[in-house]
Amino acid sequence: xxxxxxxxxxxxxxxxxxxxxxxxxxxxxxxxxxxxxxxxxxxxxxxxxxxxxxxxxxxxxxxxxxxxxxxxxxxxxxxxxxxxxxxxxxxxxxxxxxxxxxxxxxxxxxxxxxxxxxxxxxxxxxxxxxxxxxxxxxxxxxxxxxxxxxxxxxxxxxxxxxxxxxxxxxxxxxxxxxxxxxxxxxxxxxxxxxxxxxxxxxxxxxxxxxxxxxxxxxxxxxxxxxx
Amino acid sequence: xxxxxxxxxxxxxxxxxxxxxxxxxxxxxxxxxxxxxxxxxxxxxxxxxxxxxxxxxxxxxxxxxxxxxxxxxxxxxxxxxxxxxxxxxxxxxxxxxxxxxxxxxxxxxxxxxxxxxxxxxxxxxxxxxxxxxxxxxxxxxxxxxxxxxxxxxxxxxxxxxxxxxxxxxxxxxxxxxxxxxxxxxxxxxxxxxxxxxxxxxxxxxxxxxxxxxxxxxxxxxxxxxxx
DNA sequence: CGACTGTCGAGTGTCGACAGTTTGGAGATT
DNA sequence: AATCTCCAAACTGTCGACACTCGACAGTCG
Numbered sequence: 001x002x003x004x005x006x007x008x009x010x011x012x013x014x015x016x017x018x019x020x021x022x023x024x025x026x027x028x029x030x031x032x033x034x035x036x037x038x039x040x041x042x043x044x045x046x047x048x049x050x051x052x053x054x055x056x057x058x059x060x061x062x063x064x065x066x067x068x069x070x071x072x073x074x075x076x077x078x079x080x081x082x083x084x085x086x087x088x089x090x091x092x093x094x095x096x097x098x099x100x101x102x103x104x105x106x107x108x109x110x111x112x113x114x115x116x117x118x119x120x121x122x123x124x125x126x127x128x129x130x131x132x133x134x135x136x137x138x139x140x141x142x143x144x145x146x147x148x149x150x151x152x153x154x155x156x157x158x159x160x161x162x163x164x165x166x167x168x169x170x171x172x173x174x175x176x177x178x179x180x181x182x183x184x185x186x187x188x189x190x191x192x193x194x195x196x197x198x199x200x201x202x203x204x205x206x207x208x209x210x211x212x213x214x215x216x217x218x219x220x221x222x223x224x225x226x227x
Numbered sequence: 228x229x230x231x232x233x234x235x236x237x238x239x240x241x242x243x244x245x246x247x248x249x250x251x252x253x254x255x256x257x258x259x260x261x262x263x264x265x266x267x268x269x270x271x272x273x274x275x276x277x278x279x280x281x282x283x284x285x286x287x288x289x290x291x292x293x294x295x296x297x298x299x300x301x302x303x304x305x306x307x308x309x310x311x312x313x314x315x316x317x318x319x320x321x322x323x324x325x326x327x328x329x330x331x332x333x334x335x336x337x338x339x340x341x342x343x344x345x346x347x348x349x350x351x352x353x354x355x356x357x358x359x360x361x362x363x364x365x366x367x368x369x370x371x372x373x374x375x376x377x378x379x380x381x382x383x384x385x386x387x388x389x390x391x392x393x394x395x396x397x398x399x400x401x402x403x404x405x406x407x408x409x410x411x412x413x414x415x416x417x418x419x420x421x422x423x424x425x426x427x428x429x430x431x432x433x434x435x436x437x438x439x440x441x442x443x444x445x446x447x448x449x450x451x452x453x454x
Numbered sequence: 455c456g457a458c459t460g461t462c463g464a465g466t467g468t469c470g471a472c473a474g475t476t477t478g479g480a481g482a483t484t
Numbered sequence: 485a486a487t488c489t490c491c492a493a494a495c496t497g498t499c500g501a502c503a504c505t506c507g508a509c510a511g512t513c514g
Contacts, residue, residue: 015299015497015498016497016498017497038465040464040465040466041465041466042464042465042466043465050498050499051498051499051500052466052499052500053280053497053498053499054497054498054499056284056466056467057283057284057287060284060287060288060291061287061291064287064288064291072242072466072467073465073466073467073504073505073506074465074466074505074506075465075466085380085381088379088380088381088382089381091326091379091381091382092326092379092381092382092385095322095323095326095382096322099318099319099322152315152318152319153312153315154312154315154316154318154319154389155315155318155319155322158319158385162381242466242467242468243467243468244467265495267494267495267496268495268496269494269495269496270495277468277469278468278469278470279469279470279496280467280468280469281467281468281469283496283497299496299497300474300475300476300495300496300497301475301476301477301495301496302495302496
């Protein structure tokens with residue numbers, strides 16, 4: 001959080017574009033728009049009570065995040081995913097996190113370890129009494145920490161992009177965690193491997209953890225496409 | 228090239244936004260704008276002879292590609308790179324290509340091998356009589372093929388983004404290849420390793436090849452920042 | 455009956471304009 | 485001389501409007 005010299009939080013210059021982008025994102029994740037449907041600028045502008053200009057820019061933003069696609073002279077459409085694309089996303093995500101773990105294993109500090117441990121505790125807490133969305137967010141936050149602690153900021157940016165897409169697909173499926181507490185526990189081996197400072201052990205733990213999730217999510221997604 | 232049933236090339240619907248984005252990209256890569264300088268929409272609009280709307284959208288596009296950054300109420304600025312950021316880009320690029328090689332080693336077809344071999348030949352040709360820009364493009368094309376043949380389309384997209392940034396930095400440095408022919412030759416071991424279908428050998432060849440480039444480019448970039 | 459053509463509504467691409475903000479400098483003050 | 489204040493110019497964010505394009509539907513001709 002950026003702060004002024006007096007310690008006040010700076011007033012967020014949340015212009016219309018970002019507000020609209022956030023609202024659209026939320027609507028997309030809530031499933032208000034079916035994949036593939038056309039988003040008319042003028043209609044959205046009326047809905048939000050603004051002109052088309054900021055709507056266009058917000059849509060472009062979401063396009064760059066892979067949530068919308070545009071066709072010349074036809075406008076914006078909600079991004080459609082197929083199971084293969086989702087599989088690619090998970091594959092790439094694993095690639096990134098493996099790399100992050102490899103980097104991280106060589107320079108894990110006590111502070112990082114504590115932060116990861118805390119995050120795991122948070123996951124367990126929301127697993128007991130939290131919404132599905134919260135559970136997903138805290139899960140993502142753990143993995144994001146791994147990326148952050150790797151020290152490669154560019155990697156984090158790509159990870160964030162992939163997360164947007166995974167979230168999109170997961171919430172499209174409906175529900176993911178039948179036993180959130182058990183899912184939270186499966187992160188323990190990753191942290192355990194990191195404590196041994198062994199890149200190989202870390203990669204192995206990740207391979208298993210993400211591999212299971214990938215298989216499960218992609219499978220559910222493939223089923224949903226059929227039914 | 229898409230064609231109609233009679234063989235006509237489809238008319239490119241190149242709207243202003245894409246044209247402007249391309250021209251801006253070219254100008255940035257040519258070094259017409261120093262890193263960090265402010266790009267005024269109205270001025271660009273006058274230069275291009277259009278209104279501000281398409282200029283804004285083009286700028287947003289370049290922002291999403293990481294070539295510009297924007298600040299609320301202040302507008303767009305040419306992205307500045309420091310050596311550490313460039314190092315991150317190369318680090319991530321190696322991560323991606325290692326993954327691509329790993330995937331590719333298991334399913335290399337004769338067609339893929341021939342394509343890579345051809346591309347290597349093209350590199351040698353432009354190394355003898357081609358511009359520095361051509362040499363870089365053909366070099367990138369070889370590595371892009373590796374990503375494409377991996378079968379993970381999402382990976383290719385990220386690779387393309389990283390390439391934009393690397394190109395930006397490399398052309399900022401001025402020149403890269405003192406001996407382009409030798410550089411082209413250093414790709415041979417990668418192809419050779421792939422022929423043995425060994426993921427480990429492929430990764431090792433890549434590690435060396437990209438490691439050398441990374442060290443060299445980042446070093447040159449760091450020097451330039453000082454002088 | 456089928457294929458082509460003209461028309462119409464919806465929607466995007468682009469433009470010029472206005473309001474509020476930021477910036478840089480002239481002038482005043484210490 | 486250095487710093488502060490205030491103002492004007494420049495710039496961004498947003499808006500409403502217009503022209504052109506696309507897709508659909510009805511009508512026409514073979």
